[in-house]
Amino acid sequence: MSAGLVIFLHGVGSRGASFAPLLAQWGVDLPTIALAAPDAPFTFDLAPDGRQWFSIKDVTETNRPERIVAAQKAFDDTLQSCVSEAGFENRLDRVVLVGFSQGSIMALDAVVSGRWPVAGVVAFSGRLASPPVYAPSTGTRILLIHGDADPIMPVQESQRAAQTLTTIGMTVTCDILPGVGHTLTASGVRRAQDFTQSLLLPGSSAS
Structure with missing residues (x-):
């Protein structure tokens, strides 16, 4: 049994495969941790080869929260598949979500709503856009x-x-991160890995 599970959540228009280099590196650095990078459940509005957690077509500050709520079931089903496949149904305290952009929005929503009491969330380039009825662990x-x-x-x-x-x-x-745009950087990924390691492998000397 793995010591923990990390689920990577991609940005709008991308796919789980975009995390392939990161998964390869973390697989070497954190060999006792299971890794998953699912595709979002919906076809991207603007390009059929991409995926999205919710539509950004005509999205506004006003309607974004309701789109997140509408996407929750499909998002939860996606996470549940990853958790079940890795054998962590009853071990959410050993699960970390790592999101980028729209993936971060959904990861933060998952925890502030109280639906997913996981060990931790890393949110790259995200925002908290959930309806303000919070019940987090x-x-x-x-x-x-x-x-x-x-x-x-x-x-x-x-x-x-x-x-x-x-x-x-x-x-x-x-x-x-100074001077960094809408992207993952080596320093940011290192911070995320150290944070994840501190939650799932406390006391580990791996680096």
């Missing part, structure tokens, strides 16, 4: 990573999320 640790030069998702979104999550009793770290 305060045992879930949150790491927000955001570039201050992100032209797609303003860095202020992670800063606001950190404030809100802290207010509702969650333990949050917000790392702002």
Whole structure:
């Protein structure tokens, strides 16, 4: 049995395969951790070869929360498949979600709603856009990573999320990366790996 499970959640228009280089590296560095990177359940509106967790067509600050709610069942079904396949149905305290952009939005929604009391969430370039009825497990640790030069998702979104999550009793770290845009960087990925290792492999000397 693996010591933990990490589920990577891609951004809109991408696929789970976009995480292949990261999975390869983490597979070497964290060999006792199971890794999964599912495709989002819906076809991307703007390109048939991409996937999305919810539609961004005509999305606004007002209608985004309802789209997230409408996407919850399909998102939960996707996570449940990953969790069941890896044998972690009754071990959510050994599961970490790592999202990018829209994947981060859904990962944060999963925990603030109380549906997924996982060990932790890493949210790259994300935002907290869920309807403000929060019931999280305060045992879930949150790491927000955001570039201050992100032209797609303003860095202020992670800063606001950190404030809100802290207010509702969650333990949050917000790392702002100078000069970084809407992308994953080696330093950001290293921070995510160290955070995940601290949750799932405390005391490990792996690096």
